Amino acid sequence: xxxxxxxxxxxxxxxxxxxxxxxxxxxxxxxxxxxxxxxxxxxxxxxxxxxxxxxxxxxxxxxxxxxxxxxxxxxxxxxxxxxxxxxxxxxxxxxxxxxxxxxxxxxxxxxxxxxxxxxxxxxxxxxxxxxxxxxxxxxxxxxxxxxxxxxxxxxxxxxxxxxxxxxxxxxxxxxxxxxxxxxxxxxxxxxxxxxxxxxxxxxxxxxxxxxxxxxxxxxxxxxxxxxxxxx
Amino acid sequence: xxxxxxxxxxxxxxxxxxxxxxxxxxxxxxxxxxxxxxxxxxxxxxxxxxxxxxxxxxxxxxxxxxxxxxxxxxxxxxxxxxxxxxxxxxxxxxxxxxxxxxxxxxxxxxxxxxxxxxxxxxxxxxxxxxxxxxxxxxxxxxxxxxxxxxxxxxxxxxxxxxxxxxxxxxxxxxxxxxxxxxxxxxxxxxxxxxxxxxxxxxxxxxxxxxxxxxxxxxxxxxxxxxxxxxxxxxxxxxxxxxxxxxxxxxxxxxxxxxxxxxxxxxxxxxxxxxxxxxxxxxxxxxxxxxx
Numbered sequence: 325x326x327x328x329x330x331x332x333x334x335x336x337x338x339x340x341x342x343x344x345x346x347x348x349x350x351x352x353x354x355x356x357x358x359x360x361x362x363x364x365x366x367x368x369x370x371x372x373x374x375x376x377x378x379x380x381x382x383x384x385x386x387x388x389x390x391x392x393x394x395x396x397x398x399x400x401x402x403x404x405x406x407x408x409x410x411x412x413x414x415x416x417x418x419x420x421x422x423x424x425x426x427x428x429x430x431x432x433x434x435x436x437x438x439x440x441x442x443x444x445x446x447x448x449x450x451x452x453x454x455x456x457x458x459x460x461x462x463x464x465x466x467x468x469x470x471x472x473x474x475x476x477x478x479x480x481x482x483x484x485x486x487x488x489x490x491x492x493x494x495x496x497x498x499x500x501x502x503x504x505x506x507x508x509x510x511x512x513x514x515x516x517x518x519x520x521x522x523x524x525x526x527x528x529x530x531x532x533x534x535x536x537x538x539x540x541x542x543x544x545x546x547x548x549x550x551x552x553x554x555x
Numbered sequence: 556x557x558x559x560x561x562x563x564x565x566x567x568x569x570x571x572x573x574x575x576x577x578x579x580x581x582x583x584x585x586x587x588x589x590x591x592x593x594x595x596x597x598x599x600x601x602x603x604x605x606x607x608x609x610x611x612x613x614x615x616x617x618x619x620x621x622x623x624x625x626x627x628x629x630x631x632x633x634x635x636x637x638x639x640x641x642x643x644x645x646x647x648x649x650x651x652x653x654x655x656x657x658x659x660x661x662x663x664x665x666x667x668x669x670x671x672x673x674x675x676x677x678x679x680x681x682x683x684x685x686x687x688x689x690x691x692x693x694x695x696x697x698x699x700x701x702x703x704x705x706x707x708x709x710x711x712x713x714x715x716x717x718x719x720x721x722x723x724x725x726x727x728x729x730x731x732x733x734x735x736x737x738x739x740x741x742x743x744x745x746x747x748x749x750x751x752x753x754x755x756x757x758x759x760x761x762x763x764x765x766x767x768x769x770x771x772x773x774x775x776x777x778x779x780x781x782x783x784x785x786x787x788x789x790x791x792x793x794x795x796x797x798x799x800x801x802x803x804x805x806x807x808x809x810x811x812x813x814x815x816x817x818x819x820x821x822x823x824x825x826x827x828x829x830x831x832x833x834x835x836x837x838x839x840x841x842x843x844x845x846x
Binding site: 382383385482487489490491493520521522528531536537540543 | 610
């Protein structure tokens with residue numbers, strides 16, 4: 325009688341633990357010297373939509389906290405929204421030019437690629453893309469895909485409810501990776517998260533010159549993160 | 556015989572004092588009271604990783620007044636934690652100066668100013684047309700990079716041309732040319748008396764020259780330049796500054812930053828070296844960095 329509920333309990337525990345299991349994050353993969361050469365075939369170069377340059381206040385969780393954080397930083401937000409994501413939209417073409425300089429055959433895909441719209445890839449083998457990119461092989465007549473996924477461009481200020489946890493920082497983050505479209509295997513995986521603080525006092529409304537400088541520093545450093553491995 | 560001796564001693568004294576004496580047609584170079592009796596040196600601080608991550612906070616306070624008090628207490632605690640963190644970061648950054656404490660102690664303000672005047676001679680401090688009893692008061696801070704390959708000078712200055720009532724506020728940063736990485740136990744900035752002082756004098760002289768040029772009414776305004784992100788070397792590291800390039804020659808650039816202050820930096824790109832600057836004119840450490 326005592327053991328009647330044991331299988332149910334074990335099954336329940338297994339169910340809970342399975343629910344808690346998280347796929348480990350993809351670790352960075354270095355670019356192989358031969359990955360972009362002529363015999364690599366046609367290499368598609370795609371980029372996500374360039375995110376809107378804006379401010380974010382993570383940690384200001386409740387609605388009132390977010391309203392307070394937004395109000396407290398409204399002048400900064402107004403300014404940040406005027407900053408251009410200079411040369412970021414041209415990253416795809418610059419990447420294609422670098423592949424060509426290495427002897428490869430780049431094909432820049434005309435439109436922005438929404439990776440979230442792709443189907444999931446079944447299987448949990450290491451160093452394989454979580455989304456199924458294989459359908460792009462025939463669609464674009466390419467053998468590999470160099471994807472530049474941009475996540476955040478702008479300024480982030482961490483909060484703890486109503487109170488800022490520090491100065492705002494300029495941020496440029498995303499991931500660049502190369503997928504073999506035959507196997508969906510990753511041949512390069514390079515997440516980047518460039519964070520730059522203002523050199524000196526950041527709070528100089530309305531033009532925030534030091535914060536603006538940090539923003540362009542982050543952009544420049546982020547562009548290097550993406551393009552340097554292709555050189 | 557005694558008279559001749561006195562005369563000779565008098566002439567000798569005049570000869571010794573002459574280099575530091577200021578001619579009437581020279582601008583007065585002063586050290587501000589705020590700058591302190593000794594030159595200020597610090598380690599270059601990187602704040603990119605400073606600050607706490609995002610996080611939630613529950614305020615177990617009854618009523619609106621209680622909530623308000625809890626938020627205020629939270630703000631006070633957060634502020635003191637952040638101040639303490641910045642102090643700790645600066646203390647850690649300043650540790651880079653430890654091997655140079657002897658050399659830094661030997662640098663006296665008067666000597667620094669005198670040597671800067673000498674470095675600027677013969678025309679650097681000449682009074683420009685339109686100036687009457689002009690003076691420039693400096694509040695400098697010297698910073699050393701963490702790799703010990705470069706010194707930066709941040710200088711705030713007040714320029715008084717003697718004609719207008721209010722002094723003009725100026726600001727400039729000068730980054731020294733990077734030196735080769737010092738070998739263990741062979742760091743001439745620490746071991747050779749005057750080596751670090753020489754770098755400081757060069758930086759001060761460069762800053763004074765550029766700041767005076769910027770307020771010279773007879774000097775033509777610089778050609779309008781587009782704003783761009785300029786890459787330069789700060790010790791062994793690559794740095795960037797959003798700015799307008801006012802002048803570019805011999806591997807260095809004079810920038811106008813977004814804060815409307817001047818910045819003189821060694822460029823990171825060897826292609827930036829002008830054809831007119833022959834290799835001999837380029838300081839050896841810069842040539843190494845540019846390779």
